Amino acid sequence: MRKNLIVAQSGGPSVAINATLAGVIAAAQAAPGIDRVYGGIHGVEGIQAGKIVDLTDFHEMEKLKATPAMALGSCRCKLPPVDQKDAPIYQNLRRVFAEYDIGYFLYIGGNDSMDTVCKLARLFAGEPDAPVFLGLPKTVDNDLPLTDHTPGYGSAAKYLAITMNEIIQDTAIYAVPAVTIVEVMGRNAGWLTLAAGMPRFAGGTKPDIIALPEVPFDEEEFLRQVRETLSHSPNVVAAVSEGIRDKNGEYVGSSAKSGAVDTFGHAYLSGVGKYLEGLVKKEIGCKVRSIEINLMQRCAAHLASLADIEESFALGKAGVASALRGETGRMVALDRLSDSPYSVKLKTVAVEEVANLEQLVPEKWRDLSDPKAVEEIRDYILPLIQGEVPQFRNEYGFNEYITFMK
Amino acid sequence: MRKNLIVAQSGGPSVAINATLAGVIAAAQAAPGIDRVYGGIHGVEGIQAGKIVDLTDFHEMEKLKATPAMALGSCRCKLPPVDQKDAPIYQNLRRVFAEYDIGYFLYIGGNDSMDTVCKLARLFAGEPDAPVFLGLPKTVDNDLPLTDHTPGYGSAAKYLAITMNEIIQDTAIYAVPAVTIVEVMGRNAGWLTLAAGMPRFAGGTKPDIIALPEVPFDEEEFLRQVRETLSHSPNVVAAVSEGIRDKNGEYVGSSAKSGAVDTFGHAYLSGVGKYLEGLVKKEIGCKVRSIEINLMQRCAAHLASLADIEESFALGKAGVASALRGETGRMVALDRLSDSPYSVKLKTVAVEEVANLEQLVPEKWRDLSDPKAVEEIRDYILPLIQGEVPQFRNEYGFNEYITFMK
Numbered sequence: 001m002r003k004n005l006i007v008a009q010s011g012g013p014s015v016a017i018n019a020t021l022a023g024v025i026a027a028a029q030a031a032p033g034i035d036r037v038y039g040g041i042h043g044v045e046g047i048q049a050g051k052i053v054d055l056t057d058f059h060e061m062e063k064l065k066a067t068p069a070m071a072l073g074s075c076r077c078k079l080p081p082v083d084q085k086d087a088p089i090y091q092n093l094r095r096v097f098a099e100y101d102i103g104y105f106l107y108i109g110g111n112d113s114m115d116t117v118c119k120l121a122r123l124f125a126g127e128p129d130a131p132v133f134l135g136l137p138k139t140v141d142n143d144l145p146l147t148d149h150t151p152g153y154g155s156a157a158k159y160l161a162i163t164m165n166e167i168i169q170d171t172a173i174y175a176v177p178a179v180t181i182v183e184v185m186g187r188n189a190g191w192l193t194l195a196a197g198m199p200r201f202a203g204g205t206k207p208d209i210i211a212l213p214e215v216p217f218d219e220e221e222f223l224r225q226v227r228e229t230l231s232h233s234p235n236v237v238a239a240v241s242e243g244i245r246d247k248n249g250e251y252v253g254s255s256a257k258s259g260a261v262d263t264f265g266h267a268y269l270s271g272v273g274k275y276l277e278g279l280v281k282k283e284i285g286c287k288v289r290s291i292e293i294n295l296m297q298r299c300a301a302h303l304a305s306l307a308d309i310e311e312s313f314a315l316g317k318a319g320v321a322s323a324l325r326g327e328t329g330r331m332v333a334l335d336r337l338s339d340s341p342y343s344v345k346l347k348t349v350a351v352e353e354v355a356n357l358e359q360l361v362p363e364k365w366r367d368l369s370d371p372k373a374v375e376e377i378r379d380y381i382l383p384l385i386q387g388e389v390p391q392f393r394n395e396y397g398f399n400e401y402i403t404f405m406k
Numbered sequence: 407m408r409k410n411l412i413v414a415q416s417g418g419p420s421v422a423i424n425a426t427l428a429g430v431i432a433a434a435q436a437a438p439g440i441d442r443v444y445g446g447i448h449g450v451e452g453i454q455a456g457k458i459v460d461l462t463d464f465h466e467m468e469k470l471k472a473t474p475a476m477a478l479g480s481c482r483c484k485l486p487p488v489d490q491k492d493a494p495i496y497q498n499l500r501r502v503f504a505e506y507d508i509g510y511f512l513y514i515g516g517n518d519s520m521d522t523v524c525k526l527a528r529l530f531a532g533e534p535d536a537p538v539f540l541g542l543p544k545t546v547d548n549d550l551p552l553t554d555h556t557p558g559y560g561s562a563a564k565y566l567a568i569t570m571n572e573i574i575q576d577t578a579i580y581a582v583p584a585v586t587i588v589e590v591m592g593r594n595a596g597w598l599t600l601a602a603g604m605p606r607f608a609g610g611t612k613p614d615i616i617a618l619p620e621v622p623f624d625e626e627e628f629l630r631q632v633r634e635t636l637s638h639s640p641n642v643v644a645a646v647s648e649g650i651r652d653k654n655g656e657y658v659g660s661s662a663k664s665g666a667v668d669t670f671g672h673a674y675l676s677g678v679g680k681y682l683e684g685l686v687k688k689e690i691g692c693k694v695r696s697i698e699i700n701l702m703q704r705c706a707a708h709l710a711s712l713a714d715i716e717e718s719f720a721l722g723k724a725g726v727a728s729a730l731r732g733e734t735g736r737m738v739a740l741d742r743l744s745d746s747p748y749s750v751k752l753k754t755v756a757v758e759e760v761a762n763l764e765q766l767v768p769e770k771w772r773d774l775s776d777p778k779a780v781e782e783i784r785d786y787i788l789p790l791i792q793g794e795v796p797q798f799r800n801e802y803g804f805n806e807y808i809t810f811m812k
Contacts, residue, residue, distance in 0.1 A: 013576050042581045068572050074579040162708050162805065166474050169807055170419050170705035173480040175448045202802040291700045299576035302568050302709060378802075386803055396608035396784075397792055399568065401575055 002033060003103020003131075005323070007055075008040030008047060010109035010116065011076065013069035014152030015304045016312040017138045018402070020108050021071060022064040023316020024136070025055050028104075033324050038100060039404050043075035043107075044116055048092035052100065053404045060402060063392045065309050067401040068301035078112065082122045090123060097131055104323040105131045108316075110139035110150075114331055115355040121329030132323045135331035135351050136315060140298045142191035145359040146349040147333035151315055152298070154308030154384030157195030159300040160184060160293065161385060164239065165199045167291065168206045171235050178287040179226055179236045179280050182207070183273030185297055187243040190214050190361045192297065194377055195385075196239035197368065201378040209238035210368055214361050217244040217252050222276070223283050230286070242272050252276070301399065306387025311344065318346040342383035408439060409509020409537075411729070413461075414446030414453060416515035416522065417482065419475035420558030421710045422718040423544045424808070426514050427477060428470040429722020430542070431461050434510075439730050444506060445810050449481035449513075450522055454498035458506065459810045466808060469798045471715055473807040474707035484518065488528045496529060503537055510729040511537045514722075516545035516556075520737055521761040527735030538729045541737035541757050542721060546704045548597035551765040552755040553739035557721055558704070560714030560790030563601030565706040566590060566699065567791060570645065571605045573697065574612045577641050584693040585632055585642045585686050588613070589679030591703055593649040596620050596767045598703065600783055601791075602645035603774065607784040615644035616774055620766050623650040623658050628682070629689050636692070648678050658682070707805065712793025717750065724752040748789030 007024045009017055021039075028037040037055045040047035053072075058064075064071060080087040097105070107117050117135040124130035137144050142153035164182065171180045186192045190212030197210040208229045211217055222238075229236045244252045253275035273290030280288040311334070319332045330348040337343040365373045392400045413430045415423055427445075434443040443461045446453035459478075464470075470477060486493040503511070513523050523541040530536035543550050548559035570588065577586045592598045596618030600607075603616040614635045617623055628644075635642045650658045659681035679696030686694040717740070725738045736754040743749040771779050798806045 009579075013579055046581070067575065069575040070579045073581065075581070163702060163706070165805055165807075166705040166707055167701055169473070169475040169707075170701050172809070172811070173415075173419055173476045175452070175479065175481070198802075199804065202804050203800070289701075291702075292698065293702075294697045295573055295576050295695075296569060296697075296699075296702065299572040300569070301572055301575075382802060394609070396604075396788060398605065398608050399571055401571075403578070405578070 002035040004036040004038060004101050005034050005104040005106065005320070006038040006040050006047065006052070006100065006102050007106040007108070008043050009070040009072045009074050010043035010107060010113040011074060011139070012110065012298065013074065014138050014140045014298050015068045015155040015301050016152040016308050017108055018067045018071050019065040019309045019312035020136050020138060020151055020316040022061045023313040024106050024320055025058060026061055027317040027320035029056065031320060031324060034104065039072045041405055042073040043077060044079065044089070044093065045075035045077045046073065047096055048089050050096055052096070055404070062390065063400065064402045065313055066301060066304070066389055066392055066399070068299045071402045071404050073405045076112070077116070079116050079119045082119050085123060093120070102131050105133045106136060106319050106323060107134070108136040108138055110137070110141070111144060111354070111356055111358065114351050117331070118329065118351045118355040121351065130328070132326055132328040134319055134323045134327060135354070136319045137331055137333065138312070140192065141186055141189055143189035143358045143360070144354055145357045146354055148336040148344060149334060149384060151308060151312035153191060154305040155303070156192060156297050157381055158305045158385035159297050159303045160192060160195040161198035162303060163293065164196045164207065168199055168204070168237055171237060175234055176287060177230050177234055178289070179238070179284070181238045181240055181273045181276045181288070181290040183240055183242055183290060183292045185293070186213060186241045188213050188358050188360065190241050193239055193241040194361065194365070195381055198378070198381060201374050207237040207239040208233070209236070211238065211240040211244050212361055212366060213241040213243035213245065215366050216247040218247065219252070219279060223279070226280060226284060240272060240276065244272060301389070302391065304389040305385045306389050307342070307384055309389050315346060322348050339379040339383060408441040410442040410444060410507050411440050411510040411512065411726070412444040412446050412453065412458070412506065412508050413512040413514070414449050415476040415478045415480050416449035416513060416519040417480060417545070418516065418704065419480065420544050420546045420704050421474045421561040421707050422558040422714050423514055424473045424477050425471040425715045425718035426542050426544060426557055426722040428467045429719040430512050430726055431464060432467055433723040433726035435462065437726060437730060440510065445478045447811055448479040449483060450485070450495070450499065451481035451483045452479065453502055454495050456502055458502070461810070468796065469806065470808045471719055472707060472710070472795055472798055472805070474705045477808045477810050479811045482518070483522070485522050485525045488525050491529060499526070508537050511539045512542060512725050512729060513540070514542040514544055516543070516547070517550065517760070517762055517764065520757050523737070524735065524757045524761040527757065536734070538732055538734040540725055540729045540733060541760070542725045543737055543739065544718070546598065547592055547595055549595035549764045549766070550760055551763045552760055554742040554750065555740060555790060557714060557718035559597060560711040561709070562598060562703050563787055564711045564791035565703050565709045566598060566601040567604035568709060569699065570602045570613065574605055574610070574643055577643060581640055582693060583636050583640055584695070585644070585690070587644045587646055587679045587682045587694070587696040589646055589648055589696060589698045591699070592619060592647045594619050594764050594766060596647050599645055599647040600767065600771070601787055604784070604787060607780050613643040613645040614639070615642070617644065617646040617650050618767055618772060619647040619649035619651065621772050622653040624653065625658070625685060629685070632686060632690060646678060646682065650678060707795070708797065710795040711791045712795050713748070713790055715795050721752060728754050745785040745789060
């Protein structure tokens with residue numbers, strides 16, 4: 001009996017998440033076992049309110065693959081515990097799934113979105129005609145466990161590596177001592193900060209300082225490194241994670257100390273770069289500037305990695321195949337077979353082993369004075385940041401993007 | 407009698423300033439009237455200290471054209487008044503010019519650098535065998551008078567237009583009301599802020615708010631526009647110049663009120679975006695984020711405009727021709743003949759009419775609700791941001807750049 005498929009996106013955006021969506025739509029359209037292909041607008045929050053578009057006849061896959069952020073929109077919604085099975089959102093979702101005859105629910109997202117997949121799979125567990133609930137990973141942070149890396153990371157890493165290379169050029173022009181502090185995303189995991197370090201790992205000398213959130217940050221040691229670098233170079237460039245903490249686990253930087261938290265109870269961060277800028281100004285007194293790379297690291301589609309986009313597309317297609325095999329409560333993941341030539345294998349893992357867990361930079365890659373670690377990091381990141389994605393430009397030379405939100 | 411030429415760079419960097427340098431070197435190497443081609447390291451500050459490299463046999467022009475910032479380094483040096491002709495820096499420069507048998511001095515820079523050219527031309531005026539002093543314009547700010555635009559502006563404008571387009575995509579994904587404030591460079595002139603408005607001028611609807619420094623900024627009116635936009639759209643995007651001022655001419659934003667000034671007596675700016683973020687949070691209370699585009703808008707060589715790079719190269723070559731004709735105390739400038747097909751003519755103007763003056767966005771282009779103004783702005787900017795520049799990548803896929811600083 002042919003059923004319908006619904007796909008939605010959740011959590012923070014990336015440059016590759018629409019490529020995964022394109023893969024799902026393409027494979028679902030081609031699957032004999034699937035009738036209609038629906039898209040949920042604004043994740044489970046929109047789906048439960050009936051915000052659904054029909055994608056069965058959508059065919060602009062290449063343009064969708066080149067569109068940053070989320071063509072279906074997103075939400076940040078934490079579902080109630082599964083034992084509250086009569087919670088309004090669960091009742092609404094049941095009604096919508098029945099109304100649209102949903103046999104397959106595919107959800108593209110990060111840690112919190114996998115929590116949603118996990119809960120829905122449990123909610124419907126053992127029921128006859130229960131939809132298949134499948135997760136598809138994405139996060140620029142690269143912090144999902146049980147997968148070699150996550151779609152979206154490669155493009156963000158490429159943006160950071162190339163931008164860092166340009167910032168290093170820009171800040172090298174004056175003879176007067178100057179310090180530049182570049183603040184990179186990554187609340188707990190240092191993967192993006194490692195990407196910002198690529199100009200050094202790939203044969204250069206800068207950035208001089210790379211501060212991962214996995215390594216306790218010592219302000220005195222930081223100042224010592226700045227002074228030491230200034231003794232032989234007129235300028236210092238530091239790549240610093242937004243989430244660096246001191247040896248007591250306290251976030252470095254003023255606003256981090258305010259105790260503000262986001263919807264999920266994560267500490268709300270901003271201003272680590274600004275804080276260190278002030279510290280250098282006060283303690284060393286030279287010219288100093290901080291740069292927050294901000295949203296650009298997750299939305300710079302013009303610099304997307306072709307390897308990332310094509311892999312994300314393939315992962316979306318694999319998700320449909322897994323769903324058709326009835327793999328509920330699972331997430332598609334990547335196994336790396338080889339760095340060079342780069343080769344990966346797609347598999348699925350139990351979503352409860354992924355949900356709400358974080359994959360940090362492993363211990364062996366945290367000491368960046370170790371040449372072996374640096375070589376391994378470089379070999380890990382390099383294949384993920386290769387290749388240019390075709391751009392769709394309008395008459396003015398501006399990119400045209402797809403959106404399913406009206 | 408064959409003389410030698412020296413070229414140097416000064417002021418803030420851009421993506422196109424090395425293309426102008428490449429044009430100067432190429433034309434000087436080819437000119438029968440010129441013997442050696444020298445580069446001064448770190449502008450007049452380095453030249454007076456004898457920091458000079460020989461570029462007579464340098465031939466990697468295409469790679470130099472694709473290198474951001476300044477391959478010769480830069481300085482921010484205000485020369486003393488010309489009546490202080492015995493000032494140490496003037497004595498040192500005379501000695502170096504004599505030692506290196508300099509017949510032509512070409513200086514690539516912005517307003518303050520043209521002040522240097524102006525003073526040196528006056529210092530040597532009427533002397534037999536005085537070098538020719540010629541200025542070549544560059545500034546991402548596009549704020550030099552007597553030229554249609556400045557080299558470097560087109561590439562910065564392209565980066566801002568495309569990045570803004572991506573930010574608009576990124577911030578459109580949630581159903582919850584949110585405000586995004588993008589802070590753009592431009593102390594007094596709104597040219598870069600206009601470039602950030604291009605996604606709207608080229609047929610889109612956002613950014614919703616565009617605040618130029620030429621137009622007095624009214625916080626109440628800003629909040630009214632934010633509220634009005636939120637009444638029909640879940641998200642608001644504002645492009646705001648770093649230099650916006652209130653009706654009394656005071657810079658908007660906290661740190662601007664501290665009274666800090668840079669070497670040239672300009673107010674030191676930062677945090678207008680942060681200030682408005684706080685204002686929206688306090689007065690409207692919705693989700694709000696500010697983004698400072700920072701150095702990326704002036705160093706993103708990966709997104710340089712081919713039109714800008716090739717024009718900058720041609721301008722460098724024209725500078726050598728003008729110098730050979732003995733045009734001292736002048737700056738090469740651009741006259742626009744036509745928007746479409748785009749066509750410009752190179753000319754020279756008296757440097758004292760350029761030095762220390764700023765070209766603001768004209769009165770007729772400040773009312774962005776006027777469709778005629780918007781059409782003219784679009785036609786002005788579009789030809790400057792077209793075309794991709796070939797990239798030189800190493801074995802790792804990273805850009806290779808030229809530097810003459812050891």
